Amino acid sequence: xxxxxxxxxxxxxxxxxxxxxxxxxxxxxxxxxxxxxxxxxxxxxxxxxxxxxxxxxxxxxxxxxxxxxxxxxxxxxxxxxxxxxxxxxxxxxxxxxxxxxxxxxxxxxxxxxxxxxxxxxxxxxxxxxxxxxxxxxxxxxxxxxxxxxxxxxxxxxxxxxxxxxxxxxxxxxxxxxxxxxxxxxxxxxxxxxxxxxxxxxxxxxxxxxxxxxxxxxxxxxxxxxxxxxxxxxxxxxxxxxxxxxxxxxxxxxxxxxxxxxxxxxxxxxxxxxxxxxxxxxxxxxxxxxxxxxxxxxxxxxxxxxxxxxxxxxxxxxxxxxxxxxxxxxxxxxxxxxxxxxxxxxxxxxxxxxxxxxxxxxxxxxxxxxxxxxxxxxxxxxxxxxxxxxxxxxxxxxxxxxxxxxxxxxxxxxxxxxxxxxxxxxxxxxxxxxxxxxxxxxxxxxxxxxxxxxxxxxxxxxxxxxxxxxxxxxxxxxxxxxxxxxxxxxxxxxxxxxxxxxxxxxxxxxxxxxxxxxxxxxxxxxxxxxxxxxxxxxxxxxxxxxxxxxxxxxxxxxx
Amino acid sequence: xxxxxxxxxxxxxxxxxxxxxxxxxxxxxxxxxxxxxxxxxxxxxxxxxxxxxxxxxxxxxxxxxxxxxxxxxxxxxxxxxxxxxxxxxxxxxxxxxxxxxxxxxxxxxxxxxxxxxxxxxxxxxxxxxxxxxxxxxxxxxxxxxxxxxxxxxxxxxxxxxxxxxxxxxxxxxxxxxxxxxxxxxxxxxxxxxxxxxxxxxxxxxxxxxxxxxxxxxxxxxxxxxxxxxxxxxxxxxxxxxxxxxxxxxxxxxxxxxxxxxxxxxxxxxxxxxxxxxxxxxxxxxxxxxxxxxxxxxxxxxxxxxxxxxxxxxxxxxxxxxxxxxxxxxxxxxxxxxxxxxxxxxxxxxxxxxxxxxxxxxxxxxxxxxxxxxxxxxxxxxxxxxxxxxxxxxxxxxxxxxxxxxxxxxxxxxxxx
Numbered sequence: 001x002x003x004x005x006x007x008x009x010x011x012x013x014x015x016x017x018x019x020x021x022x023x024x025x026x027x028x029x030x031x032x033x034x035x036x037x038x039x040x041x042x043x044x045x046x047x048x049x050x051x052x053x054x055x056x057x058x059x060x061x062x063x064x065x066x067x068x069x070x071x072x073x074x075x076x077x078x079x080x081x082x083x084x085x086x087x088x089x090x091x092x093x094x095x096x097x098x099x100x101x102x103x104x105x106x107x108x109x110x111x112x113x114x115x116x117x118x119x120x121x122x123x124x125x126x127x128x129x130x131x132x133x134x135x136x137x138x139x140x141x142x143x144x145x146x147x148x149x150x151x152x153x154x155x156x157x158x159x160x161x162x163x164x165x166x167x168x169x170x171x172x173x174x175x176x177x178x179x180x181x182x183x184x185x186x187x188x189x190x191x192x193x194x195x196x197x198x199x200x201x202x203x204x205x206x207x208x209x210x211x212x213x214x215x216x217x218x219x220x221x222x223x224x225x226x227x228x229x230x231x232x233x234x235x236x237x238x239x240x241x242x243x244x245x246x247x248x249x250x251x252x253x254x255x256x257x258x259x260x261x262x263x264x265x266x267x268x269x270x271x272x273x274x275x276x277x278x279x280x281x282x283x284x285x286x287x288x289x290x291x292x293x294x295x296x297x298x299x300x301x302x303x304x305x306x307x308x309x310x311x312x313x314x315x316x317x318x319x320x321x322x323x324x325x326x327x328x329x330x331x332x333x334x335x336x337x338x339x340x341x342x343x344x345x346x347x348x349x350x351x352x353x354x355x356x357x358x359x360x361x362x363x364x365x366x367x368x369x370x371x372x373x374x375x376x377x378x379x380x381x382x383x384x385x386x387x388x389x390x391x392x393x394x395x396x397x398x399x400x401x402x403x404x405x406x407x408x409x410x411x412x413x414x415x416x417x418x419x420x421x422x423x424x425x426x427x428x429x430x431x432x433x434x435x436x437x438x439x440x441x442x443x444x445x446x447x448x449x450x451x452x453x454x455x456x457x458x459x460x461x462x463x464x465x466x467x468x469x470x471x472x473x474x475x476x477x478x479x480x481x482x483x484x485x486x487x488x489x490x491x492x493x494x495x496x497x498x499x500x501x502x503x504x505x506x507x508x509x510x511x512x513x514x515x516x517x518x519x520x521x522x523x524x525x526x527x528x529x530x531x532x533x534x535x536x537x538x539x540x541x542x543x544x545x546x547x548x549x550x551x552x553x554x555x556x557x558x
Numbered sequence: 559x560x561x562x563x564x565x566x567x568x569x570x571x572x573x574x575x576x577x578x579x580x581x582x583x584x585x586x587x588x589x590x591x592x593x594x595x596x597x598x599x600x601x602x603x604x605x606x607x608x609x610x611x612x613x614x615x616x617x618x619x620x621x622x623x624x625x626x627x628x629x630x631x632x633x634x635x636x637x638x639x640x641x642x643x644x645x646x647x648x649x650x651x652x653x654x655x656x657x658x659x660x661x662x663x664x665x666x667x668x669x670x671x672x673x674x675x676x677x678x679x680x681x682x683x684x685x686x687x688x689x690x691x692x693x694x695x696x697x698x699x700x701x702x703x704x705x706x707x708x709x710x711x712x713x714x715x716x717x718x719x720x721x722x723x724x725x726x727x728x729x730x731x732x733x734x735x736x737x738x739x740x741x742x743x744x745x746x747x748x749x750x751x752x753x754x755x756x757x758x759x760x761x762x763x764x765x766x767x768x769x770x771x772x773x774x775x776x777x778x779x780x781x782x783x784x785x786x787x788x789x790x791x792x793x794x795x796x797x798x799x800x801x802x803x804x805x806x807x808x809x810x811x812x813x814x815x816x817x818x819x820x821x822x823x824x825x826x827x828x829x830x831x832x833x834x835x836x837x838x839x840x841x842x843x844x845x846x847x848x849x850x851x852x853x854x855x856x857x858x859x860x861x862x863x864x865x866x867x868x869x870x871x872x873x874x875x876x877x878x879x880x881x882x883x884x885x886x887x888x889x890x891x892x893x894x895x896x897x898x899x900x901x902x903x904x905x906x907x908x909x910x911x912x913x914x915x916x917x918x919x920x921x922x923x924x925x926x927x928x929x930x931x932x933x934x935x936x937x938x939x940x941x942x943x944x945x946x947x948x949x950x951x952x953x954x955x956x957x958x959x960x961x962x963x964x965x966x967x968x969x970x971x972x973x974x
Contacts, residue, residue, distance in 0.1 A: 149706075149707040150705060150707075152707055153710070153711075154711065159593060159711055160591075160593050162711065190707070359835055363702070363835070364702075364710075367702055367703070368705075372823075372827070373666060373670065373671040373674075373703055374663075374666055374667060374671065374699075374827045375823050375824075375826050375827040376702070376703065378702070378832075378833055378835070379833050379835045381833065381835065381838045382833055385815075386795050386796030386797050386815050386818075386819070387795050387796055387797020387798065387800070390838070393835060393836060393837060393838025393839075393886075394838065395835050395838075396835070396836065396838075427812055428812050428815075428816060429812065429815065
């Protein structure tokens with residue numbers, strides 16, 4: 001079937017589904033909202049879902065909304081690989097980092113979906129339901145600013161360690177790894193806020209190498225990694241400390257050319273101690289926002305950028321401590337060079353969120369912005385139409401969509417409220433159709449904004465638990481799907497036989513599955529991939545160790 | 559609980575041992591690794607808040623621990639308590655200190671709650687920073703309203719549960735009353751035990767009426783009615799309430815929902831009802847209290863009891879036609895079916911419930927079977943519902959239904 005015929009068929013299906021939905025809605029209207037028979041309600045829900053899914057399938061199928069087409073056009077051009085996006089700037093000027101690309105492109109916010117009249121209507125709605133404002137309007141820690149501590153929560157796993165990472169007792173070294181939007185900057189801000197100069201009574205002086213400071217470091221090195229030296233970090237440290245220390249006279253910079261970076265940093269540290277501080281705490285965050293080649297395809301450049309600082313850090317100067325908040329993508333690379341980087345000297349914490357953590361995030365934000373102190377909202381479910389058969393308790397459904405990302409939870413909850421407030425007179429309760437719309441929006445562009453599109457990856461990629469190859473979903477039988485997911489998760493590292501056996505035979509003892517069985521399963525997986533038209537040469541055997549994914553040409557060249 | 563009742567149940571050990579052990583564990587971490595420095599124990603009125611603190615006091619005999627004192631927010635001004643506690647903590651030379659505060663939520667309920675936030679800023683924060691103090695409070699609700707991040711990450715809420723049979727036996731061994739009878743009547747709820755100790759000849763009807771009066775007296779008649787009916791439902795939303803408790807006509811459905819929700823919110827503020835995020839519905843977080851209220855309703859309003867269960871049964875059975883939602887509806891459907899038939903003395907309750915499952919199981923293709931099984935086996939997260947189902951259906955029928963659901967799950971796996 002030609003592409004045109006396919007589009008026409010799908011468009012017909014959408015039209016038919018919409019017509020059927022209109023008829024059902026008319027029937028339902030005859031009963032009044034409270035007395036719709038259960039069977040009609042069921043049919044209505046199913047039809048709404050069908051329409052939503054058809055609308056989500058592609059731009060061409062959606063015929064009644066020019067704005068949606070515009071938005072989808074943006075996505076499809078990304079899928080064709082014509083646009084690479086590093087930072088997404090939404091229509092309202094918010095900047096969202098995207099993990100996967102290098103250029104900066106302005107993507108217009110989807111005009112049809114953005115609540116143009118939110119400012120006018122929303123305050124009334126919030127007031128009516130008892131919220132002081134939209135608890136999810138800020139997507140990033142920077143937007144939250146000082147307010148963050150009013151509703152910030154942390155993953156439960158972090159609780160026993162937060163004090164140590166904050167550096168209250170010891171000046172040990174820490175690296176916190178986390179994906180984009182997982183709370184690295186929030187944690188960094190929290191730590192900064194608990195020390196001088198933000199907390200004036202404290203005796204630890206805290207400076208932050210954030211995106212701006214790190215770009216200054218690079219500027220000192222003439223924007224070249226090749227000329228970057230530890231002294232460039234020291235120069236910026238000098239500026240940062242000078243900006244916050246009250247007695248700047250006591251603090252004189254030694255000309256960098258005259259002394260080593262170690263000596264210069266020691267001078268700064270001693271000056272800080274001389275001012276009565278217990279130590280100087282340096283927080284390093286937003287390395288992926290440094291203006292060098294982007295991290296997804298060249299994480300080693302980030303590492304090259306960091307190495308001079310880590311070398312300085314390891315000189316064990318007394319009165320100096322470092323905390324790094326680094327993208328998870330760097331972890332495999334750093335572990336591969338752990339001896340060179342002396343990773344053994346660092347305490348390492350991976351920032352991960354459980355579903356319970358994310359549910360607590362929703363509860364805390366709603367609770368903080370509830371007007372009733374005694375009876376705060378604790379769940380989005382309390383804002384939704386009662387008994388309207390959302391497809392699951394909404395908080396859980398939302399958290400599952402978010403794939404462990406707190407930023408995604410905030411995005412989805414904010415979108416839910418925004419879409420609801422778009423209505424002329426927003427009803428008191430959020431309707432199931434609104435949630436359907438949010439899910440469509442998430443699939444259409446939200447997920448890509450936050451996580452980057454699997455369409456943009458060159459080879460196999462994962463979106464949640466779905467496998468994609470160059471933007472096209474790959475559907476394999478269960479075992480092979482598990483094996484391929486395991487390989488994808490290993491990135492360019494070797495996926496060991498043990499890891500694959502655990503993934504492919506989850507209920508069985510590893511020793512119960514022979515290597516021959518694994519090899520046969522991998523062979524069959526490759527056959528299945530080939531049958532579906534994919535190049536099975538991507539799956540490479542690493543003799544004696546396991547398997548890994550590698551681009552076939554590189555493989556053959558190698 | 560009044561003071562005379564308090565006396566009748568204090569000075570006994572062997573109750574709430576796990577909660578007391580939790581406090582002692584937290585004390586052990588002071589001052590080096592204190593993850594939690596504020597514990598709030600909560601239960602509805604008459605659930606044993608003050609009694610619990612007295613038991614805890616008695617258990618705090620660790621040499622290096624100083625019990626700084628016990629204060630009551632229900633009878634003291636916040637500023638006075640703050641000054642007294644700060645002073646007493648300063649005076650203590652022990653390496654670990656415990657501060658007890660009863661009825662913390664009283665300050666939240668007073669006016670705009672500013673007393674509570676003064677308490678947080680002026681006392682809780684400084685005490686947390688000291689790291690050698692464990693602050694233990696009680697309240698009628700779990701307290702989540704803390705504004706300070708440092709407080710939030712160092713606090714936990716725990717329910718003061720009803721006593722179990724062994725604890726009731728232990729507690730009442732000198733009462734000259736049959737412990738089994740006491741447990742059956744009270745379900746381990748402390749206030750009921752106290753009434754029975756003082757008035758062992760209280761009739762079933764009088765006890766039922768007293769339960770309804772005591773636990774629901776703080777509410778307006780409408781809210782009271784809603785609470786009494788909702789107690790028959792292990793979990794409920796406004797849609798089912800609309801069926802089982804018709805309210806006065808409203809112009810719009812939204813208006814009707816709003817009426818119910820406003821009433822429910824009163825119950826939430828009192829600590830009687832909470833939103834269950836997992837089920838997407840309201841429930842009574844204190845299951846024992848729900849069962850006491852349900853029993854009271856059954857005795858005082860027998861006909862209505864049957865009618866409510868019948869309507870709830872019809873509602874949930876209709877809902878259970880949707881396989882995708884079965885894990886949210888199956889337990890309630892069977893619970894109300896069994897309760898309705900049992901109230902009607904309708905012969906083989908277990909048999910008809912089993913038949914209903916048999917008749918419908920082929921229609922439930924596409925259900926999330928692991929979730930359905932998990933909901934069934936856990937009483938949708940409430941083990942007292944499980945106990946009630948076992949009592950209503952019989953253990954054998956419960957097992958047979960479990961087998962049917964398991965077989966359906968296995969069938970699904972084979973198909974896949």
